[in-house]
Amino acid sequence: QKEVEQDPGPLSVPEGAIVSLNCTYSNSAFQYFMWYRQYSRKGPELLMYTYSSGNKEDGRFTAQVDKSSKYISLFIRDSQPSDSATYLCAMSATGNQFYFGTGTSLTVIP
């Protein structure tokens, strides 16, 4: 079993929709959780960084962590065509070594 599971999609939504991206994990020691966005032929860039459980909001993006269910989510409100990218979740127990999901490919259609 992989440390981190993420549905690869692809996911296609109309502009303005709310997007929900999810990851599950098996290691209960994970306490650092990140979401990265990766445009085609570019390196991943950090979107959200959460420590332990709870919610974090930044503009149109909300990250949720449910440690009891070993489940994390990223919500994108009012999705834009510029949000079209691959979204990778990553998590770590120590803050040094991060385990990445396989990424979900998102296309927002104008």
Next chain:
Amino acid sequence: DTAVSQTPKYLVTQMGNDKSIKCEQNLGHDTMYWYKQDSKKFLKIMFSYNNKELIINETVPNRFSPKSPDKAHLNLHINSLELGDSAVYFCASSSALDEQYFGPGTRLTVT
């Protein structure tokens, strides 16, 4: 001013050759990483260095050898390249318990 830079961006080479990829960061970070991303976008850590010292060494063939001449540089040397080594290799850096900044990637194609 680029935070994490890698050279070359593209590398096409034949099986059996030896090649190097260079990485530099100007963020003052103590920790640097090499990741391999396969065709399915799965990003897997290969190595991590903290202050020039190897701290993470995942199950990677010993044909891959990282070298950190100083804490701003982490190079990756690959011997006897194989078809399965074709992937995008990302360098990243971070300070303790903080986000990782990724380089633009090196797309390696082995023919």
